[in-house]
Structures are given as structure tokens and as C-alpha cells.
Amino acid sequence: MKPAVPAIRSRESQSRVTRRRSLGAGAAATLAAARTLAPALFTGCSLGLPARARPIMLGLLHSQTGTLAISETSVRDAEILAIEEINAAGGVLGRPLEFRCPDPKSRSADLFPKRARHLCEEDGVAALFGCWTSTSRKAVIPVCTEFDRLLFYPVQYEGNESASHCIYGGSVPNQQILPAVDWLLSSAGGPRRRIFLVGSDYIFPRTANFVVKKHLAARGIEPVGEAYFPLGHRQFRGVVEMIGASRADAVLSTVNGDSNVALFEEFAAAGIDPEKVPVISTSIGEDELRHLAPREVAGHYAASSYFQSVATDPNRDWVGRFRREFGYDRVTSDPMEAASTLVHAWKAAVERAGSLDTAAVRQALSAGIEVPGPGGPFRIDPKTQHAVKRFRLGRIRPDRQFDIVHESAATIEPDPYPQSAFPGWKCDWTKGGIEQGPEVRIDGDV
Amino acid sequence: MDAPSLSLLPHDWFWLYDIPTHRLAILFVASFVGFYWVGCVFLRPILRQFVKYNAGANDIIGYVLSCFGVFYGLLLGLIAVTAYQNVADAGASVTREAAALSALYEDVSRYPDPYGQNLRWLLRDYTRYVIRYAWPLQRRGIIPQEGTIRVDAFHEELLDFQPGTPAEEILHAEALRQFNHFLEARRTRLFSVTSGLPASMWYVMFLGAILTLAICWLFEMRFVTQLVLGGILAAYLGLMMFLIFDMNQPFRGDVSISPEAFESIFQRMNEE
Numbered sequence: 060m061k062p063a064v065p066a067i068r069s070r071e072s073q074s075r076v077t078r079r080r081s082l083g084a085g086a087a088a089t090l091a092a093a094r095t096l097a098p099a100l101f102t103g104c105s106l107g108l109p110a111r112a113r114p115i116m117l118g119l120l121h122s123q124t125g126t127l128a129i130s131e132t133s134v135r136d137a138e139i140l141a142i143e144e145i146n147a148a149g150g151v152l153g154r155p156l157e158f159r160c161p162d163p164k165s166r167s168a169d170l171f172p173k174r175a176r177h178l179c180e181e182d183g184v185a186a187l188f189g190c191w192t193s194t195s196r197k198a199v200i201p202v203c204t205e206f207d208r209l210l211f212y213p214v215q216y217e218g219n220e221s222a223s224h225c226i227y228g229g230s231v232p233n234q235q236i237l238p239a240v241d242w243l244l245s246s247a248g249g250p251r252r253r254i255f256l257v258g259s260d261y262i263f264p265r266t267a268n269f270v271v272k273k274h275l276a277a278r279g280i281e282p283v284g285e286a287y288f289p290l291g292h293r294q295f296r297g298v299v300e301m302i303g304a305s306r307a308d309a310v311l312s313t314v315n316g317d318s319n320v321a322l323f324e325e326f327a328a329a330g331i332d333p334e335k336v337p338v339i340s341t342s343i344g345e346d347e348l349r350h351l352a353p354r355e356v357a358g359h360y361a362a363s364s365y366f367q368s369v370a371t372d373p374n375r376d377w378v379g380r381f382r383r384e385f386g387y388d389r390v391t392s393d394p395m396e397a398a399s400t401l402v403h404a405w406k407a408a409v410e411r412a413g414s415l416d417t418a419a420v421r422q423a424l425s426a427g428i429e430v431p432g433p434g435g436p437f438r439i440d441p442k443t444q445h446a447v448k449r450f451r452l453g454r455i456r457p458d459r460q461f462d463i464v465h466e467s468a469a470t471i472e473p474d475p476y477p478q479s480a481f482p483g484w485k486c487d488w489t490k491g492g493i494e495q496g497p498e499v500r501i502d503g504d505v
Numbered sequence: 506m507d508a509p510s511l512s513l514l515p516h517d518w519f520w521l522y523d524i525p526t527h528r529l530a531i532l533f534v535a536s537f538v539g540f541y542w543v544g545c546v547f548l549r550p551i552l553r554q555f556v557k558y559n560a561g562a563n564d565i566i567g568y569v570l571s572c573f574g575v576f577y578g579l580l581l582g583l584i585a586v587t588a589y590q591n592v593a594d595a596g597a598s599v600t601r602e603a604a605a606l607s608a609l610y611e612d613v614s615r616y617p618d619p620y621g622q623n624l625r626w627l628l629r630d631y632t633r634y635v636i637r638y639a640w641p642l643q644r645r646g647i648i649p650q651e652g653t654i655r656v657d658a659f660h661e662e663l664l665d666f667q668p669g670t671p672a673e674e675i676l677h678a679e680a681l682r683q684f685n686h687f688l689e690a691r692r693t694r695l696f697s698v699t700s701g702l703p704a705s706m707w708y709v710m711f712l713g714a715i716l717t718l719a720i721c722w723l724f725e726m727r728f729v730t731q732l733v734l735g736g737i738l739a740a741y742l743g744l745m746m747f748l749i750f751d752m753n754q755p756f757r758g759d760v761s762i763s764p765e766a767f768e769s770i771f772q773r774m775n776e777e
Contacts, residue, residue, distance in 0.1 A: 123654050124654070124657050124661050128658055132627075132658070349619045
């Protein structure tokens, strides 16, 4: 039996050698395979997740339902296009932009600030773009101030305001309404002296017409009449009769929203000839014209800084891009142009500041940021944080577009506190902010 | 298929869907084979102690493996079918939503302007949002929220229209009916974004795979043979797991439902 033992040991020994060899070979093969395959498996995956810089979040605060939706949705789309263009060009500070776009449902006083708070607090947005009515803007600014975020506001408004945390991209009266009044008073516009003021009854029309009256008074002129109606009002026969009785030779309209449909119906029904009694509207753009019958509005005017018909290559390019993205029958308007350009201006300011910090961005803006825009070069005035704008007057065409009949020779510096209306009030954010004058009481319940 | 709250695979594992499919398959197979081989080295000697001195142990183990394999195989097969059904259902809901959207667009195109124009704009906006923003979110397992706002805006505008003629009344009723179809399909799509196998199923599947491989470790055979035969079984189990994992989330991974149906509608909506 003894000789058998070595034989068994020999087999075991052989078996152990085989097992060791197998293990060694297996481990070597596994390591080699891992080394060969790992790069192929994980290249570009970075553990499965593609390499991507942390996005910068922006808040777009526009009503998408309710009475303001049709106008505000277009502004939102213009901002989205700007964001997509910036992303396509590499983003901001090497980071892509993302956005949140909640719906404040046209509820200016309560839902706008609530949504703004959520955007700042929960979504961590770097800046907010939005608002339409002055009520919504005034409600959102305190939220932006509390969270130290900038609000970029794209709509023309009444002035009499300059907040540290708001950048105003729309026109103020000295860039829109007052040049329109001056045109009416000039030989090109008539000249006309008998001006009737009609408007919706809220902050913007009341304050704007207050400024207009002071402006006219400085020229020894008094409006022949003045009337205000609630938003959504549809009975304008009475006021059209008043206009006829006043022998007005021009109407300055700050009527907003759907009321314009009924207002122009009444003008047409009363046989008011745009050649004899032109209406200059401050709140009608290409979007609003879609709701108006061309035969009722053609020949009347709109005061603005931008029209889709601006005949420049940058504008044609922008309109083309917008239509390619959002539809061949979409139109562009003044607040859309301002909104798009504000997004690009914010990008330029952040890149100059090299940071998203609000103070640094404001500092960069105050150093003078100028970006090209569809309506021409766009600059923020560091003193007032308002845009420097060009004035344009458009005559409504039957195809719901505008012929530009007058354009300011140069851009107009913003003056949110015209001295004729707000004596003593000044604004210079490069020297500490607002210098208050005597309290000014604006007529009406505002 | 369950609602999101029951669906786990935990979200911590969702990054796996970002790996390209063929690489993910290799990863699954390699992990299973690797696990089996490592077990062969470290666990097999311990487990073998239980059957070491039993004559005919391989027969018994083979019998147990066969019984176990039948039930486990059935389970895997049924789960794979369910996962496939989930993908197919989600795909069908996407097609239904796109078809309803297209029909709705045609209906509102007959409305008088500005209603018709506004409604067309809103539907185009919704379609664009779905393609550009909702789909990337779905691919990350996130239910997109802002589409609801766009649907609400459309609904509001649709209800705002007052038909003036009998023809408009018929058109309006049809548009409302089509809108309800669209809403239904849209909700189904959103539910499918996070739908998946419940956690308990994943636990059973993985535990079953481990037990299958553990039974294989008990066999008495040459070490190299064990590595090869068990490795083949482990590779097959890995492939099955990969298949179920890949189909578990209909909108995730390389092989997922695409927004192609919406893209073709959007292209047609934008044609002048």
C-alpha cells in the first residue's frame, strides 16, 4: 500500500498545481480584460453620467393662462429662444442655462410674488425675467430684493420708479409717449392741439397720462378730455361721443387688453377717420393687432421702440429664427424684443463680472453693457438701470403690421422721473440711488 | 407595473441607464460572471464542506438545481414579458397622444381667427416643449411638470370659444372630444415615466440568481470546468437581468421610446 501514497499525493499535487495555475491565469485574464474593456465601457460615461457642467437656473415669470396669457406667452417664447441661442453658443461661464417657467395665471398681486418666491427659494434661480403689469412688477421687486436677485422687466411702463433689484428693458414715457405727443404737436403730425386722453384704469395709464398732461402744460396745452375704464371694459360708445363732442383732433390711448377691440369697433362705427382724428396707442403691438379687425384699425398709430417691420438685417434674422422655432405665423413685438435682448444683456453682464453674484452683475451693468438687438444696439443706462431706447411711431397696415412713419434721430436716454411731472426726483444708482423730491400726487385711484 | 412610489430599483441606480446599451450588457454579464468566479475561489470551498462526504451529491444537487431552475426560469420569463409589455404600453400611449394631438390641431385649424391661431400656437408650443424639454427629463426619470401649464392654457382658450353657427358647434364638440383623448393618453405617458418593477421583484430576482449560482458552487467537478460551466450560466443570468433592467424604464436608456411621433407632427405644424 505504501507505494500508492506517493501516487495519490502526486495526483493531488498535480491537481493543486492546475488549480493554482487556473487561478493565476484567470486572475491575469480578468485583469487584462478589465484593463482592456474598462476604457471602452466607461469612456465618455464618467460612471455612467455624461460629463456636464452644473446648469445655471433662470426664472421666467410670465402668465400662461388668464387674460394676460396671449401677450406674456409670446414674451416667454422670446426669452426661451434667447436662452437656447446662448446654450447653443456654449452657455454662460461655460455652464448651460436651464429655466423654470411657472404660471402666475395673470394674478398680478398674489401669484406673481408667490411664484417669484418659489423660484428664488426652491429653484435657486440666478435671475428672474418677467412680469407684465406694473402691479405684478411692484409685487415681485420686494421678493427679488429679499433674495438678492435681479428682475429683468421687458415691458414699457409709466416710470416714476427705479428699484435697485430691477433692470428695466422697456420704454418709459420720455422714450415712448412724450415723443409721440411731440410728433402730434409737430408739423409732421398735423400739427394737432386738441388731444383727448383715454385709458384703462390702473397704474400705467393714470401715471403716463399725468406725465403727458404736465408735458402738454409746459407747452401751454391742455387735453380736451380724459376718460378711464376698467380693464376688460367693452362699452365705449359714450366716450367716442365725448371725443366727437370735444372736437378732438387726436386721441392718445393707453387702453389695454381686450378693451381695444370694442374701442376701435366704436371708432369705426362712429366713422372716425384716422386721417382726421388719429388714435395713437401705447399698448398695441403686433400680438394685440391679431385680435383687431384690420378695417377698423388701419391708419391709426402705435408708439413703440420696436416693430416687426424694422428693416434691418439683425431684425430680419431674429424674426426668421423665431418663426423657424415657434411657427411661420408667429409675430414679434416690442416687449418680445426687449425680453430677448435683456437675456443677452444679462449674459454679457455675468460674463464681464465672471460671477452670478447680483452685486457683481449690477456692477458690470453699471460699467455699461451694450449688446446688439433686433431693434438696434441695446444699452442699460447705469444711472437709472433702464434701457436706452429708440422711439418709433408705426402706422397700422391692413396686414396687421406697421409702417414706421417716424423714428427718433438717435437713441433716447431714459428718464423715469421727468422733471415736468416729478420735480426734484432724480435717480443715479452710481451715486447711491434715488434722490427724492416733494411728494407728487397722481390723479385717480393709483 | 406599479406606480412610482412602489417602483424601485432605487433611484441611486438610475445612472446605469446612461451607459450605452451594449456596454451595459457587457457590464451585467461581467458582473455576474465575476461574482460567480470570485465565489468559486472564496465561497465554494466553504459550501463544499456541506456535501463533501455524501456519495452521489452531484445527482442531488443537479435535481435541486433543476427544480429551482424551473420556478426561477418561469419567474424571470414572466417578469421579462411584463417589462416588455410595459414598454409596449408606454409606446402605444405616446402614439395615441401624438395622434390625438394631430387630430386636435386639424380641428382647431378650422376655428375662426384669432381663436384658431391662438389654439394652433398653443398646440405647437406644447409639442415643442414635449420634444425639447419634456423628453430629456423623462430620459432622466423625471416627470415633466410644465407641460401641464401648456395644456391648461390650451384648455382655457378652447373653452373660451363660443360657437356661432351649427357647423362651429359640431367642430367645437369634436375638438373637445379629441382633447379628452389627448389628455388621457398624455396622463398614461406621464404615469409610465416612473413606472417599473416593484422593489420586491428585484430582490427576488437577484436573490434567485445568487441562489442558482450558489447551488452550482456545490457541484464536485474540476475547477476549470466549474469556472467555465458556471460562468456560462452566470453570463446567461446576467443577460436576462440586463434585458429586464433595460426594459424596466420605457423612457430611459439607449433603447427607449423616442419622441419621433411628436417630431413628425411638429414638422407638419411648422409647414407654411
